[in-house]
Amino acid sequence: xxxxxxxxxxxxxxxxxxxxxxxxxxxxxxxxxxxxxxxxxxxxxxxxxxxxxxxxxxxxxxxxxxxxxxxxxxxxxxxxxxxxxxxxxxxxxxxxxxxxxxxxxxxxxxxxxxxxxxxxxxxxxxxxxxxxxxxxxxxxxxxxxxxxxxxxxxxxxxxxxxxxxxxxxxxxxxxxxxxxxxxxxxxxxxxxxxxxxxxxxxxxxxxxxxxxxxxxxxxxx
Numbered sequence: 001x002x003x004x005x006x007x008x009x010x011x012x013x014x015x016x017x018x019x020x021x022x023x024x025x026x027x028x029x030x031x032x033x034x035x036x037x038x039x040x041x042x043x044x045x046x047x048x049x050x051x052x053x054x055x056x057x058x059x060x061x062x063x064x065x066x067x068x069x070x071x072x073x074x075x076x077x078x079x080x081x082x083x084x085x086x087x088x089x090x091x092x093x094x095x096x097x098x099x100x101x102x103x104x105x106x107x108x109x110x111x112x113x114x115x116x117x118x119x120x121x122x123x124x125x126x127x128x129x130x131x132x133x134x135x136x137x138x139x140x141x142x143x144x145x146x147x148x149x150x151x152x153x154x155x156x157x158x159x160x161x162x163x164x165x166x167x168x169x170x171x172x173x174x175x176x177x178x179x180x181x182x183x184x185x186x187x188x189x190x191x192x193x194x195x196x197x198x199x200x201x202x203x204x205x206x207x208x209x210x211x212x213x214x215x216x217x218x219x220x221x
Contacts, residue, residue, distance in 0.1 A: 005186065007171045010164045013192035020196030021204070034202035041114040048105030055099025059139075062092050067161050071154040085149045096140040103136055128198045135187035142180040151178055157185065 025032055066088060074084055107129060110117050146153075160173040174182065195201065 002175060003171055005182075006160065006164075006174045007169045009186075009189050010169065013189035014164075017192040017195050021201060024196050024201060032201055032205070034199045035120075037110075037117055037120060041109065041117055045106070045109060048102050048109060050102070051098050052102030052106055055095050055097070055102055058091065058095035059099050062088065062095060066154065067158045070162075071158070081152065082149070084154075089143070089147060092143050096136070096143060100136045100140055103132065107133070124194075124198060128194055128200070131187060131190050131194060135184065135191060138180055138184040138187060142178070142184055145178070145180060151181070153177075153181060157181060 071081075075081075079087070110121060110129070156173045156177050160170055163170040163173070174185070177185075191200075
């Protein structure tokens, strides 16, 4: 099971993530959208939307440094393990609170708010929200459970992930990883599988044309 979860599933997830996204953009570009619901219910996303996206950016930045930057690099820069752990907690806990808090507000808006929103929520959306919720909760609980710093993910999860990217997965590294962290790893792979088929693809879009388009002149009526 470990060999499949950490030696095979990552490649299935990454293949679907990359290949599925390319296929969707190439052949189903008209369906490339976040399926905005602002016109159905606008005022109740005032707090949830910015909190969710701010927490997302902060969390992504923390994961990028913690997973992709080897431990020896930060130690060469003068940051020992204890200091790094305190810094990760100082940034990770607020990011998790913003991310999870914003998401819960958006869930409330989606399922406990306007009836029109519930009607416009597909079954795939529900699966996406469920996986996202488990991902956020497992990540937050894993962070809180490791406040004492007894588990160093930069000696297990981080080198495992980099070994996957190098096409030489070191599955044995994940054998010493606590259950909450393992659940969090499985969740990101499920998210990667769902990504090309959901509204999440909108995060890859950026209106570059905006910077080069001609000015639009507005006149009073």
